[in-house]
Amino acid sequence: MDKKILLTALVLGLVAIILGAFGAHGLKKSLTAEALSTFEVGVRYQMYHALFLLFVSTANFLSLKEKMIIFYLVLIGVLLFSGSIYLLSTSSITLIKTKVLGPITPIGGLFLIASWGYMFYSVLVKNSI
Numbered sequence: 001m002d003k004k005i006l007l008t009a010l011v012l013g014l015v016a017i018i019l020g021a022f023g024a025h026g027l028k029k030s031l032t033a034e035a036l037s038t039f040e041v042g043v044r045y046q047m048y049h050a051l052f053l054l055f056v057s058t059a060n061f062l063s064l065k066e067k068m069i070i071f072y073l074v075l076i077g078v079l080l081f082s083g084s085i086y087l088l089s090t091s092s093i094t095l096i097k098t099k100v101l102g103p104i105t106p107i108g109g110l111f112l113i114a115s116w117g118y119m120f121y122s123v124l125v126k127n128s129i
Contacts (some may be wrong), residue, residue: 001064002057005071009053012078016047019086027090035089042085049074049112056119066122073115080108 020043027036056062056070084104091098 001067001071005053005057005067008071008075009050009057012046012053013050016043016050019043019046027093030093031089032092035092038085038089042082042089045085045112046078046082049078049115052115061126061128062119062122066118070115070119070122073111073118077108077111077113077115080104081112082108084108 020040023036023039023043027039031039053071053074056067056074059067062070084098084101087094087096088098088101088105090096
């Protein structure tokens with residue numbers, strides 16, 4: 001599981017860097033400043049959680065079950081939060097109907113919050129740290 005978490009963290013980080021560069025260079029002329037800023041929020045949170053998963057993959061004080069729960073909360077959260085932000089912010093050029101995506105962003109955010117909250121709880125209840 002540690003390898004799966006580590007590889008996922010690396011892919012999320014790699015994609016965040018690619019999307020960040022694409023946003024800064026490829027989308028700069030196509031999006032409004034507000035849309036570009038929104039896109040960058042998605043990239044930033046994706047990278048934060050890639051780094052979080054890197055930490056989780058090496059955390060010896062977490063059980064396999066705790067790591068799995070954090071992993072899935074982060075993965076779902078990034079897909080919903082950052083993914084919906086990418087689609088919402090680029091809808092003017094992709095012409096994808098994004099009206100349904102509005103409520104998905106905060107649901108993704110809740111998953112991300114839950115991942116940090118669950119890790120906090122896991123550390124809090126341990127006596128061996």
